[in-house]
Amino acid sequence: MAAPLLEVDRLEVSYGGVRAVRGVSFVVDEAETVCLIGANGAGKSSSLRAIARLVASRGSVRYAGDAIERLPAHALAARGLALVPEGRGVFARLSVRENLLMGRYARRDALGGDLDRIYAHMPRLAERAHQLAGTLSGGEQQLLAIGRALMSRPRLLLLDEPSMGLAPLMVAKVYQVLAEIAAEGVAMLLVEQNARQALAVSHRAYVMESGELTLSGPAAELAGDARVRAAYLGGD
Ligand SMILES: Nc1ncnc2c1ncn2[C@@H]1O[C@H](COP(=O)(O)OP(=O)(O)OP(=O)(O)O)[C@@H](O)[C@H]1O
Numbered sequence: 548m549a550a551p552l553l554e555v556d557r558l559e560v561s562y563g564g565v566r567a568v569r570g571v572s573f574v575v576d577e578a579e580t581v582c583l584i585g586a587n588g589a590g591k592s593s594s595l596r597a598i599a600r601l602v603a604s605r606g607s608v609r610y611a612g613d614a615i616e617r618l619p620a621h622a623l624a625a626r627g628l629a630l631v632p633e634g635r636g637v638f639a640r641l642s643v644r645e646n647l648l649m650g651r652y653a654r655r656d657a658l659g660g661d662l663d664r665i666y667a668h669m670p671r672l673a674e675r676a677h678q679l680a681g682t683l684s685g686g687e688q689q690l691l692a693i694g695r696a697l698m699s700r701p702r703l704l705l706l707d708e709p710s711m712g713l714a715p716l717m718v719a720k721v722y723q724v725l726a727e728i729a730a731e732g733v734a735m736l737l738v739e740q741n742a743r744q745a746l747a748v749s750h751r752a753y754v755m756e757s758g759e760l761t762l763s764g765p766a767a768e769l770a771g772d773a774r775v776r777a778a779y780l781g782g783d
Pocket residue numbers: 562565567585586587588589590591592593594740
């Protein structure tokens with residue numbers, strides 16, 4: 548059995564006296580889609596930010612066989628680990644195309660075809676290549692943030708609430724793109740409050756409550772779990 552692509556062991560994140568992440572351990576295998584669901588303030592974003600080296604943490608994070616918990620954030624993209632942050636973070640005053648090219652700087656081996664590949668997944672971005680990113684709709688900005696991360700040719704994509712604030716049709720569009728990317732063999736760690744959507748596209752899932760993982764298993768199994776249904780799927 549090969550080692551997991553991402554192996555998080557006893558991860559802890561504290562902000563001053565607040566223990567946001569309290570010793571969580573989980574894995575993501577090569578080409579696997581895993582979601583982390585949980586209520587507001589559970590520690591989901593903090594976990595992603597710790598893996599991406601954007602906040603200090605304790606515990607170990609191994610990626611592709613290497614300990615990465617001491618590497619600077621910028622070293623990760625070059626290794627194929629990319630984060631699509633909560634709130635998207637596109638460069639408002641740059642065009643769509645310029646935003647995408649920013650995503651490529653981390654990879655010296657990036658190829659000329661990368662832009663075309665992104666545009667094939669997201670024709671909406673191709674149509675708007677020269678539009679300023681700040682004038683895109685919320686959903687289009689989300690697609691752009693995903694496209695920018697894809698420009699680094701990731702092996703593992705960390706996604707923080709990709710459906711937040713989007714209307715149902717746009718949520719479906721974003722998730723369709725994520726499914727296409729997953730089908731190409733890119734592993735994903737997906738953080739979502741939209742548990743229904745996340746469970747539908749994931750192989751496995753973890754439930755986070757107050758900084759700890761309380762449930763885990765195949766996504767289809769958790770979607771049918773009475774506790775998950777009551778707390779995260781509207782109790783139907
Ligand atoms: N920079 C920070 N400084 C202080 N406390 C923080 C900081 N970031 C997060 N926290 C706290 O850590 C806890 C976990 O926050 P986190 O953003 O990880 O939760 P989350 O599960 O992503 O929630 P949400 O679903 O609302 O995005 C919360 O209590 C939050 O207030």
